[in-house]
Amino acid sequence: xxxxxxxxxxxxxxxxxxxxxxxxxxxxxxxxxxxxxxxxxxxxxxxxxxxxxxxxxxxxxxxxxxxxxxxxxxxxxxxxxxxxxxxxxxxxxxxxxxxxxxxxxxxxxxxxxxxxxxxxxxxxxxxxxxxxxxxxxxxxxxxxxxxxxxxxxxxxxxxxxxxxxxxxxxxxxxxxxxxxxxxxxxxxxxxxxxxxxxxxxxxxxxxxxxxxxxxxxxxxxxxxxxxxxxxxxxxxxxxxxxxxxxxxxxxxxxxxxxxxxxxxxxxxxxxxxxxxxxxxxxxxxxxxxxxxxxxxxxxxxxxxxxxxxxxxxxxxxxxxxxxxxxxxxxxx
Numbered sequence: 001x002x003x004x005x006x007x008x009x010x011x012x013x014x015x016x017x018x019x020x021x022x023x024x025x026x027x028x029x030x031x032x033x034x035x036x037x038x039x040x041x042x043x044x045x046x047x048x049x050x051x052x053x054x055x056x057x058x059x060x061x062x063x064x065x066x067x068x069x070x071x072x073x074x075x076x077x078x079x080x081x082x083x084x085x086x087x088x089x090x091x092x093x094x095x096x097x098x099x100x101x102x103x104x105x106x107x108x109x110x111x112x113x114x115x116x117x118x119x120x121x122x123x124x125x126x127x128x129x130x131x132x133x134x135x136x137x138x139x140x141x142x143x144x145x146x147x148x149x150x151x152x153x154x155x156x157x158x159x160x161x162x163x164x165x166x167x168x169x170x171x172x173x174x175x176x177x178x179x180x181x182x183x184x185x186x187x188x189x190x191x192x193x194x195x196x197x198x199x200x201x202x203x204x205x206x207x208x209x210x211x212x213x214x215x216x217x218x219x220x221x222x223x224x225x226x227x228x229x230x231x232x233x234x235x236x237x238x239x240x241x242x243x244x245x246x247x248x249x250x251x252x253x254x255x256x257x258x259x260x261x262x263x264x265x266x267x268x269x270x271x272x273x274x275x276x277x278x279x280x281x282x283x284x285x286x287x288x289x290x291x292x293x294x295x296x297x298x299x300x301x302x303x304x305x306x307x308x309x310x311x312x313x314x315x316x317x318x319x320x321x322x323x324x325x326x327x328x329x330x331x332x
Contacts, residue, residue, distance in 0.1 A: 007074030181213025
């Protein structure tokens, strides 16, 4: 089968490419000029590279023409105000373009890789202080000041996929939580490992929901070849306190565990200081208002729907952390 992957150079896209290649499928990757292909360096020659952009209809049509399946992972992930305009354009308009071209090309199936953020934050009145809130696919978007701009773009991009489904597109949507995998030290969730590796002393009191990138790629693989259509699945390997995750990473990397808890009040001070620092230095902040708020929430996500649909078992966090830590340490 011929599979086109948008965003193949990213954490999820690269794992998906490896999964399809492992079964001898023909993988095509839509990439922008100058893209960093380091995550696929060892298998770069096995991939058919197509230079283009999801914002360029002509190159997108060329890329998708003749494909059996499309996996759409390309997106801008940012919590920085200066990135909002591009994030809306890529995540919303780009997804609409992918949907439209897939409809025109009559592909067998599209898998849209969304985000847990697209579920949005529940009404504050549903949250009981001191208690964990459990959400699943039945959670519907609610306008809330707690929803990040990134979350809004992913929600709106999902609406484009549902619109395509209504017009006859065979598609599925997956909503991963925090994805852990062998990525770049300075990008996405892999920064959590760097934070612990640098022996930062602080941790938040919130809950982190996580999923192994290999589980994400395996589920995408299985969904595309299944009869499942017009549905969405929350992908969450498990939930744990940030302190426990940091401790697990620290032990795996033989580093000192974070020892000081950061409450919501101190977190609010830290993101403001970080905003000033990065404005003066012209760099991107490590902590923003939105990431500080997110790390303090006590929300857990139920993964029973995908487990039942595919009979799927997620990998234990200890195995994931050990594998990712070993991979990152080799790059030092």
